[in-house]
Amino acid sequence: MESKMRRAEESSPFRKPFSMAAAPLRFRGMPRRSRFLVYGLVFISFLYLIPRMHLGMGGTLLFFLISPEAAGPYGGGHKVDILRYVDPLIGTTNGGHVFPGASLPYGMAKAVADTNSHAENAAGFVSDNSEILGFSHMHDSGTGGQPSMGNFPLFVHAGCPEDDHKQCVYSLMDRPIARVNGSAFAAPGYFSLNLTNHVRAEMTVTEHTALYRFSFPGNDTLTLKSDDPLRKKDVDITYSPIILVDLVDLMNSRSTGGIQVYNHSGRIVGEGQYQPSFGAGRYNAFFCADFKGAAIRKTGTFISNNATEGVNFLDGVGNGFYIPSGSAGAWIQFEKPVENNHEIMARVGVSFISVDQACDNAEREIADYNFERVESQARKEWRKKLEVVEVDGTGVSEDMLTTFWSGLYRTLLSPQNYTGENQLWNNSTEPYFDSFYCIWDSFRAQHPLLTIIDPPAQTDMIRALIDIYRHEGKLPDCRMSFSKGYTQGGSNADIVLADAFVKNLTDNIDWDTAYKAVLSDAEEEPQMWGVEGRGNLESWHKLGYIPWDDIDTNGTGPMSRSISRGVEYAYDDFAISLLASGLGHDADAKKYHQRGSNWRNYWNPEQADLYREDPDGPVLKTKFKGFMQPRKLDGSFRYENTRACSPVHNMHICYYDTHLSSYEGSPWLYSFFVPQDMDSLITLMGGPDAFVERLNYFHTSGISYMGNEQGFLPVFQFHYAGRPAISSYWARSYIPSLFNSSVNGIPGNDDCAMGAFSAFAMMGFFPVAGQDVYLLTPPFFREVKIKAKSGGNKWAVIRVKNFDPEGRRIYIQSATLNGRRYTRNWITHExxxxxxxxxxxxxxxxxxxxxxxxxxxxxxxxxxxxxxxWDGNKGVEGVDAEEEERQAGRRGR
Known part of the structure; x- marks a missing residue:
């Protein structure tokens, strides 16, 4: 019987060790004459290439001998299948919340094993020792907060004790099963895991459908080893698999739902209504599951652990007191699947429109249940997206190549393309993307990267954002599951639109409507500005800042974060001024340009940097003076610890419900967020040398935190003081210390932006989002090539003439652009x-x-x-130095 590891039309990374080991067997299976011909060709090729080994061809020869996917000049001296350097498991622990399962680029179907890791399983799977809850088909990647989606999980038993379906467990509270440690494997479009209940699960996907392959040992009797001290002995089960589908989601948020199993065909269909994980509202989801590989013995439904045979329909199933675990669903028990290596295939179509559409999706996309075909097609889709970038990795470690390609890969997981699945309005021909999660994170790096490597997708996302404005009246700052997500700072979709405009994304984008959308953000305060738009606009327009003690009667939202919202509002308005200028609205351009300078109203030139080295020690003071501080209605400043909400002082007190004036970052951090007016900021900080000293201190003192995206740009802001070498130093300090190829290889929630940071830095440039500016540093590779938007065979090439793979030469001495001397430390999108x-x-x-x-x-x-x-001292009636020291002491370090 042919091994399943050799059935693929095109070898997957997880199959390579097996296919290589099996190669001699395939040669022995050839006729003798064919074998002689093959061996002869290999021998002649070897003789031909020996004289060329001094040119590096030896490595190419070896690679060709062991891998049929090699071709061309890149990737360790030769071009390899770049997917071998993608490890989706990076960031699946330590708060990364990365989705590691099977997905297409921006795909709606995302299949993976879900774990019961509390506070870690936002994307379903976590690389720890937690138990497996089931296998579900829709997820988000890299989010913070509560788990997202994970609707309609499958769970598989190899059999039940005494062959009695009632003795199997069904409830979410009781069914979790241990994984076989070290068995998890992930590759683009594929995920697999072995469970200790003798089930091996593999999964792949199309756009709206997940395909699972569950394999079993095939023994008539199997033993479940118990690691539960309450169970006195091991349990024997009879081989007769049960697959159940639960209406639960990862958040256990279902308000109602229904499910039906058809006892003749085995089809299970269902629906439910659920809550988004970081927003307001509800969404509906639907599924259609079919199975192949074994005859049906029994069917039924269950509520909690009460499984009933022959009752094949449940309706109106809420998540009330009578279902403590939230579990309710349907099950099928199969005869022994004796063919195809004891496998059962499960095909699950999903939809946000209807059960019928979920079934149509499944039948259209995977009519043949051909796992290898579906997986091979998924890999081709990923290659197509990633091959617009090439790097010459000669001399670069495999870990660094994996860090780079995996980061680029994660950037393409979300937002998710729900075009054709929009349950809110169906009268639009525009694309619809969801899981903008959240633009506060992604505008800084992810969207600028997509503008370069996938402009058609970024264009569709821009069109989707504009269409959301058309139908809902505001651009989102965060959005998931067809719901309005919580706004974390400014109206940063304004920056995403401006960034696209200044970089000439134009295809079918309605820029007139886009302009109306950003003006709405700037001028019209919504009733609920906690989920869209901006708050405190009356004061923003009149005073030029958001007072700490403002009374806002025009709308409601978190009346905190006045510093972080204020500096973001200023940058949002500056971005609007660029859009206004480009569209010919000169008066508006002047007005919003002026508002873009409002950040200065938060600058307290007298504010000292006070801290304690230990809770009982004296209050100390650094030499640095002048910080962003909250301001009151009367114009006076209110003291806030400059280090609050940093790794060195009360790190976790400034999340969404914070009372502080900065959000997920300190006044130290937000004092650098002036990308539109860096000359003025540098002047206020004492000039270029003082600015460099302060920014260096920010990185060396522990105040900087790279786990949030606001920390990205300060890595490169040394450029503005004419010291790009220091930017290069810090980029190479954070990579690979915080960004690497381990399972905890990112420092915070990925948000599809952590990967964008590492990809940008390793390619040798970083965007100033919203502007046509990229800050240049040496790439981590000898050469980087990016397919130019102009098409044809044109590439944007960044090359290091005297590249040092050991990483000692990391500072640019000189540069040329197309052969001519180039002195700028930045470059434009052209x-x-x-x-x-x-x-x-x-x-x-x-x-x-x-x-x-x-x-x-x-x-x-x-x-x-x-x-x-403007006078930075005007209105400064805040606390005096002694009072500052007293307050700093009361607050601790």
């Missing part, structure tokens, strides 16, 4: 549209000239004349 060759010479010491002069620094969009009558 490079990625038209293509070209940007070439660096690097050294072990900071370069003396490149990017250091004033003419080489990134643009600052405000000059001294824009200060007008």
């Amino acid at each position: 490079f990625f549209i038209k293509g070209g060759i940007l070439e660096f010479v690097v050294g072990e010491e900071e370069g003396k000239e490149w990017g250091r002069g004033e003419e080489g620094r990134p643009p600052s969009w405000y000059g001294d004349e824009d200060f007008g009558d």
Whole structure:
């Protein structure tokens, strides 16, 4: 019988060790003449290539001998299948919340094993020792907060004690089963796991359908080993698999639902209504499951652990007191699946429209139940998306290649393409994307990366955002499961739209409506600004800041975060000014440009940096003076610890329900968020040298936290002071110390943005989101090639002439662009549209000239004349130095 490891039309990464070991067997199965021909061709090829080994061909030869997927000049000296360097398990512990299961790029169907890891299983699976709850078909990736989706999980028993279906467990509270440690494997479009109840689960997907392959040992009697001290002995079960489908979701949020199993065909269909994980509202979901591989013995339904045979329909199943676990569903018991290596296939179509559409999705996308075909097609889709980037990884470690490609891969998991599945409005021909989760995170790196590597998808996302505005009246700052997500800062979809506009994404984008959308954010306060738009707009327009003690009668939302919301509102307005200028609205451009300087109203030039080294020690003070601080209606400043909500001081007190004036970051951090006006900020901080000293201290003191996306840009802001070498130093400090190829290889919730940060940094540039500016550093590879938007055979190439794989030469000494001297430490998007060759010479010491002069620094969009009558000391009636020290002491370090 042919091994299932050799059935694939195109070998998967998880099959390679098996297929390599089996190769001699296939040769022995050939006729003798054919074998001689093959051996002869290999021998002749070897003789031909020996003289060329000094040119590096030996490694290519070896790779061709062991891998049929090799071709071309890249990837460790040769082009390999880049998917071998993608490890979806990176970030599946330590708060990364990465989805590691089977998915297509932006795919709706996302199949994986769900674990019972409390506070960690937001994306379903966690790389720890937690038990398995089941296998579900829809997830989000990288989110914080509560678990997302995980609707309609399958759970599989190899059999029941005494062959009695009533003795199997069904409830979510009782059915979790241990995994076989080390058995989890993930690759693009594929996930597998072995359970200790003798079930092996494999899964792959299409756009709206998950296909599972459950394998069993085939013995008539199987033993379940108990690691539960309450169970006195092992339990024997009779081989006769049961597969159940539960109406529960990962959040256990179902308000109502229904399910039906058809006893002749074995089809199970159902629906439920659920809550989003980080928003307000409810959504409906539907599924259609079919099975193949064994005859049906029995069917029934269950509520909690009460399984009833022959009752094949449940309706109106709420999550009330009579279902403590939330579990209710249907089950099928099968005869022994004796063929196809004791396998049962499960095909689950999902929809947000109806059961009928879920069934149509499944039947259209996977009519043949061909696991290898579906998986092979998924890999092809991933290659197609990723092959727009090529890197020459000669001399680079496999860990670093895996860090890079896996980061790029994660960037393409969300937002999810729900076009054709929009349950809120069906009168639109526009694309619909969901799981913008959240734009507060993703605008900084993910969306700018998609603009470069997948502009058609980013264009569709822009169109989807505009269409959401058309139908719901506001752009989202966060959105999931057809629900309005909680707003964390500014109205940052404004920046996503402006970024697309200045980078010339135009295909079928209605920029007139886009402009109305951003004006709505800037001018019209919604009733519930906690889930859309902006709050405190009356004060923002009149005073130029959000007072700490503001009284907002126009809408409701969290009356905190006045610093972080204020500096983001200022940048949002600056982004709107770019859009206004480009669309010819000159008066608006001037108005919003002026509002973009409102960040200055938070700058308290007298604020000291006070701290304690231990709770009982004295209050200490650094040399740094001047920070963003909350301000009252009367214009006076209110003291807030400059380090609050940083790793060195009360890290976890500034999440969504915080009372503080900064959100998920300290005043230290937000004092750097002025990407539109860096010259002014540098002046206020004492000039370029003082700015560099302060920014270095931010990174060395422990105040910086790279687990939130606001920490990304400060890695590269040394560019604005003419010191790009220091940006390069810190990028290479955080990679690989915090961003690496381990399962905890990202420092925080991925949000599909952590991968974008590492991908950008390793390619040698980082975006200033909302502007046509990319800050340049040396790539981590000898050469990076990105397919140019102009099409044809054009590439944007970044090359290091004297590349050092040991990582000692990391500072740019000089650069050329298309053969001409290039002195700027930044570049525009035109490079990625038209293509070209940007070439660096690097050294072990900071370069003396490149990017250091004033003419080489990134643009600052405000000059001294824009200060007008602004006076940083005006209205400063806050606490005096003694009171500051007293408050700092009371608050601790």
